[in-house]
Amino acid sequence: MDERELLLLGMLKAQSQHGYQINEFIERNLSQVTDMKKATAYAVLDRLGRDGYVSVESDKVGNRPPRKVYSITSAGEARFLELVRANLMTADRIKFAGDIGLMFLDELPLSEVLECLKQRLEELRQRVSLYEQAPPHGHVLGVDLALNHVLHLLRADRDWLEHTIETLPRGDRSAS
Amino acid sequence: MDERELLLLGMLKAQSQHGYQINEFIERNLSQVTDMKKATAYAVLDRLGRDGYVSVESDKVGNRPPRKVYSITSAGEARFLELVRANLMTADRIKFAGDIGLMFLDELPLSEVLECLKQRLEELRQRVSLYEQAPPHGHVLGVDLALNHVLHLLRADRDWLEHTIETLPRGDRSAS
């Protein structure tokens, strides 16, 4: 929730935009970072307006539904800084939904477990190479850093899986 | 959602239990793995019953509200296997909510960024040592593996943060 607010405020801080524009940008460039949907963006934008963090201006072009151009207010800037700090400070616990399956892997024959995990590994590898191929964003340090962070964790995950798939048949129960 | 179902089915596969019991176990032993709340557990259990994956038996003890003892059915066992496989196969994208703050770190003075990140590092370290101190569960391989997985990712995250805090002041924009 807060992240969505932060993201929108951050985008508006860089530049005043209307909803459609924002949503396009998110879908095209930020799909790796967030999964916020159109309807949600519109709703949050609306709330941001009600809370005084952004101002709204209707800008008519031709006869089509007027664009609502959102601009960050000074209250919004303050809020933004608050949110960045909070977000930087806390290591929000990552959700490891995939680990619940792991917990029960004793229930499946080893060969089947290995096949499942190999599938998972394949998916992970593809995701890794997707990030590896993405060119550095360049002039915004933070964005590169964020992508680098994701990549780092993805690789760690991949490495762990590779190691696990290798050692599982040997019946080790390695710590480390 | 599916993970919650999987978790409950898995627990019932190991042993028939009533709601209160299940919830206690989750709160006491599984708080690292899931954040499912009591009300949710009761609701999912209920739905599992309606769907025929578990059978319910009211077991009266004295005059208190009767325990509803849930047992997995054969349909439930099949469902369980389905869910484990699915869960093992897919590397569900981890949510990197903390990265949105990272993206905007250019907006804050470096010194402040570093302080925030150090705070975050501290939190991470504590979480790591929490997992390090937890004794191996022992006789269920999968549980140990899952904990090991979390620990591995947590360490990777910590290492990345340490490295970042170190190199950020030097103005590098390292890839790797």
Add this chain to the structure above:
DNA sequence: TTTTCCATGTAACTCGTTACATGATTTC
């Protein structure tokens, strides 16, 4: 001229959480 793109939104729904309600039983 039909499809795609621009641009807005709303209504219904799902999932999950919080907080409360109930009442018996055990423990202090």
Add this chain to the structure above:
DNA sequence: GAAATCATGTAACGAGTTACATGGAAAA
């Protein structure tokens, strides 16, 4: 006799998603 624990649940709410509705403009 008060407090904690056992054992169930519901009601209200919040966040987010899906799917739909609307209609003009540009492109094919």
